[in-house]
Amino acid sequence: MPYLSLEGVAHMSEANGTIMKAENVVKLFPVKKSSLLAALTRKPPDYVHAVDGVSLDVQVGDTIAIVGESGSGKTTLARVMLNLIEPTSGKVIWRGKDVSTLDKNELFQFRKDVQIIFQNPGGALNPRKSIFRILSEPLKLHFNIKSGSELVDRASEALLAVGLNPAIHLDRHPHEFSGGQRQRICIARALSLGAKIIFADEPVSSLDVSIQAQILILMKKLKEEFGLTYIFVTHDLALTRSFASRVYVMYLGEIVESGPVEDIFMEPLHPYTKLLLASTPVPNPKRARSRETIIPVGEIPSPINPPPGCRFHTRCALAKAICKTAKPVVKTVGNRSFACHLVN
Amino acid sequence: MNDLLLNIKGLKTYFNLTRGVLRAVDGVDLKVGAGEIVGLVGESGCGKSVLARSVLRLLQHPGYIAAGEIIYEGTDLSKLPDEKMREHRGKKIAMVFQDPLGYLNPVMKVGSQIEEALRIHRPNEDPGKIIPLLLESVGFPRSARIWDRYPHELSGGMLQRVIIALAISCDPRLLIADEPTTALDVTIQAQVLRLLKRLCKEREMAMLLITHNLGIVADTCDRIYVMYCGRIVETADVFSLFEKPYHPYTRGLLEATLSIDEFRENLTTIEGTVPDPINLPPGCRFAPRCSAARLVCTQADPPCLTIDALKEHVAYCWIGTAEYEKSAAPLTTAI
Numbered sequence: 001m002p003y004l005s006l007e008g009v010a011h012m013s014e015a016n017g018t019i020m021k022a023e024n025v026v027k028l029f030p031v032k033k034s035s036l037l038a039a040l041t042r043k044p045p046d047y048v049h050a051v052d053g054v055s056l057d058v059q060v061g062d063t064i065a066i067v068g069e070s071g072s073g074k075t076t077l078a079r080v081m082l083n084l085i086e087p088t089s090g091k092v093i094w095r096g097k098d099v100s101t102l103d104k105n106e107l108f109q110f111r112k113d114v115q116i117i118f119q120n121p122g123g124a125l126n127p128r129k130s131i132f133r134i135l136s137e138p139l140k141l142h143f144n145i146k147s148g149s150e151l152v153d154r155a156s157e158a159l160l161a162v163g164l165n166p167a168i169h170l171d172r173h174p175h176e177f178s179g180g181q182r183q184r185i186c187i188a189r190a191l192s193l194g195a196k197i198i199f200a201d202e203p204v205s206s207l208d209v210s211i212q213a214q215i216l217i218l219m220k221k222l223k224e225e226f227g228l229t230y231i232f233v234t235h236d237l238a239l240t241r242s243f244a245s246r247v248y249v250m251y252l253g254e255i256v257e258s259g260p261v262e263d264i265f266m267e268p269l270h271p272y273t274k275l276l277l278a279s280t281p282v283p284n285p286k287r288a289r290s291r292e293t294i295i296p297v298g299e300i301p302s303p304i305n306p307p308p309g310c311r312f313h314t315r316c317a318l319a320k321a322i323c324k325t326a327k328p329v330v331k332t333v334g335n336r337s338f339a340c341h342l343v344n
Numbered sequence: 345m346n347d348l349l350l351n352i353k354g355l356k357t358y359f360n361l362t363r364g365v366l367r368a369v370d371g372v373d374l375k376v377g378a379g380e381i382v383g384l385v386g387e388s389g390c391g392k393s394v395l396a397r398s399v400l401r402l403l404q405h406p407g408y409i410a411a412g413e414i415i416y417e418g419t420d421l422s423k424l425p426d427e428k429m430r431e432h433r434g435k436k437i438a439m440v441f442q443d444p445l446g447y448l449n450p451v452m453k454v455g456s457q458i459e460e461a462l463r464i465h466r467p468n469e470d471p472g473k474i475i476p477l478l479l480e481s482v483g484f485p486r487s488a489r490i491w492d493r494y495p496h497e498l499s500g501g502m503l504q505r506v507i508i509a510l511a512i513s514c515d516p517r518l519l520i521a522d523e524p525t526t527a528l529d530v531t532i533q534a535q536v537l538r539l540l541k542r543l544c545k546e547r548e549m550a551m552l553l554i555t556h557n558l559g560i561v562a563d564t565c566d567r568i569y570v571m572y573c574g575r576i577v578e579t580a581d582v583f584s585l586f587e588k589p590y591h592p593y594t595r596g597l598l599e600a601t602l603s604i605d606e607f608r609e610n611l612t613t614i615e616g617t618v619p620d621p622i623n624l625p626p627g628c629r630f631a632p633r634c635s636a637a638r639l640v641c642t643q644a645d646p647p648c649l650t651i652d653a654l655k656e657h658v659a660y661c662w663i664g665t666a667e668y669e670k671s672a673a674p675l676t677t678a679i
């Protein structure tokens with residue numbers, strides 16, 4: 001019985017259009033000070049501006065890439081959108097509903113519909129449980145299945161879908177698998193719950209290139225088979241070029257540029273996007289030696305008290321006086337957006 | 345290639361484990377010319393770090409050099425007594441690793457750590473003069489007073505530059521850099537790679553750059569070795585390797601590597617995973633994953649084929665030989 005194709009809450013909203021949305025999401029983390037120091041200084045607490053006013057629109061069937069260097073707030077944004085942490089302000093909309101107002105039943109649906117896979121798949125799998133238990137326990141919880149044979153059928157089907165062999169693998173434990181196989185198990189678990197929206201936080205960063213490609217090929221196949229929507233969180237621009245449909249470039253908690261992947265790569269507009277692209281090595285010695293070089297200046301500043309004006313100005317080769325004082329407004333041209341004083 | 349600086353011949357480095365003998369490096373020939381930047385690429389576990397550590401004789405127990413020669417400026421390092429080796433290390437060959445914190449003392453200021461290295465190798469010079477210059481040469485302005493800082497006060501990219509300053513403090517002619525930028529963000533990676541290239545040029549220093557990133561070797565290296573399961577499978581000048589890869593492993597790696605320059609509708613890859621290093625397959629070690637494998641590949645070590653003598657392009661593969669043409673149809677490979 002093909003369970004996988006039956007599952008999912010796709011019927012809950014129309015087949016196309018926006019499936020998920022972030023509206024002006026802000027997430028600040030208070031910086032911990034010793035209470036004595038806090039009492040003495042009486043200064044208001046400092047905050048890490050992890051995500052600072054991000055809006056993002058996910059269409060059904062999209063593969064979104066949220067790109068940027070570490071510390072730019074990508075994972076925090078994903079955690080807010082997954083309803084794992086509450087935003088300081090702003091809203092997350094899922095299939096037309098504000099996730100902070102979901103009732104118990106809707107929240108249950110959300111937990112099945114929206115799943116995440118991580119960079120380190122080992123950490124997401126309990127080492128003491130067999131693969132069968134890892135796959136069947138959430139099934140019991142979410143679908144209230146009591147029949148052992150149905151659990152076996154469902155777990156087997158999910159393993160087959162990700163290229164593993166249930167006859168051999170169901171009884172094994174996570175440590176008996178390679179990194180690539182463990183990522184397949186995490187994907188199988190998400191699929192078995194009928195997930196339609198999958199967040200992938202650096203899903204292949206810790207894997208070798210041949211295994212990275214194996215997982216990416218699998219994810220592409222599953223997307224077509226089950227009509228999935230992906231949100232990739234990644235620092236890997238090469239992966240983004242071939243896998244994403246739409247890109248959001250993040251820097252110090254803000255989106256500095258967004259648009260369709262081909263537009264962004266063919267003609268990056270924001271100086272930070274240009275810097276990221278110019279810094280990424282290309283596997284082509286002739287191109288590597290002939291392309292434009294941008295010398296990267298400095299490092300990403302602390303997200304506690306981020307720079308005033310444009311947050312990128314401390315590293316931007318083009319920065320003018322206005323960049324240091326005034327925050328650039330987001331400009332939208334067609335389906336592209338960017339926030340820079342000097343680009344129109 | 346200019347004058348030969350390092351010439352590794354038939355190097356075998358093994359680990360005797362209770363499960364059996366792990367042949368981490370198993371008959372490697374590798375050369376580095378003076379001032380040359382040579383890349384060593386391959387996926388994790390193929391023996392790159394063990395090879396690098398063998399050159400400096402920094403092997404971890406129970407690793408040992410089982411055979412071969414490591415000729416550095418005419419001296420066979422593999423046979424050098426330990427005290428003599430200590431003189432070479434740092435002074436003639438220096439090394440930079442992926443994780444700089446592991447090689448710095450957390451409770452000692454950066455300046456004192458460099459001073460210590462200088463005291464051993466350049467005892468007659470004034471560290472107060474050299475240290476600021478060294479730190480400047482890796483991109484720290486004097487005003488930053490980095491010598492006055494502790495390691496934990498510095499970012500990953502800054503630490504790696506401190507390590508590079510330490511490495512070049514005794515003017516080595518060869519720098520071995522083992523995944524020096526793997527833990528860094530792309531913009532910082534670009535800074536560090538640019539720095540390494542500049543130092544090599546300015547100081548006429550050679551570099552053996554170890555990485556799993558084909559973009560980095562394309563960008564940085566003059567010549568490349570591709571390693572798989574303890575052996576070199578292909579080597580060539582960087583242009584020749586990327587334009588005419590011969591070995592199916594090299595081809596597979598290149599095909600699986602995505603680029604910001606190109607949208608790839610259909611990605612292809614190498615199936616399966618690397619074999620257990622203690623139970624390596626007979627013949628060509630890549631055969632179980634190779635879509636071009638024939639019976640002969642599983643029976644005998646592949647020959648060394650010259651692909652392009654001018655480009656020093658060599659591959660170890662049966663493809664194109666008479667034996668291969670005669671050999672039975674592809675095996676059903678079990679991965």
Ligand SMILES: Nc1ncnc2c1ncn2[C@@H]1O[C@H](COP(=O)(O)OP(=O)(O)O)[C@@H](O)[C@H]1O
Nearest residue numbers: 029048050069070071072073074075076077303
């Ligand atoms: N739970 C937390 N408490 C305090 N600071 C946090 C927390 N989670 C993340 N941060 C900080 O928020 C910033 C953004 O982090 P993160 O979202 O992990 O970025 P990315 O995924 O882009 O690397 C970082 O400076 C990080 O240290």
Ligand SMILES: Nc1ncnc2c1ncn2[C@@H]1O[C@H](COP(=O)(O)OP(=O)(O)O)[C@@H](O)[C@H]1O
Nearest residue numbers: 359368387388389390391392393394404405621
């Ligand atoms: N100290 C050690 N003890 C046992 N095996 C080791 C040790 N160091 C490395 N190895 C083994 O040697 C092989 C090559 O490892 P390494 O050189 O680190 O690979 P790479 O650097 O290419 O990723 C691996 O199979 C690894 O497990």
Ligand code: SF4
Nearest residue numbers: 310313316323340341
């Ligand atoms: S607004 Fe100014 S500082 Fe910011 S990226 Fe544009 S040019 Fe640079």
Ligand SMILES: [Mg+2]
Nearest residue numbers: 074075076201
């Ligand atoms: Mg992250």
Ligand SMILES: [Mg+2]
Nearest residue numbers: 392393522523
């Ligand atoms: Mg290594």
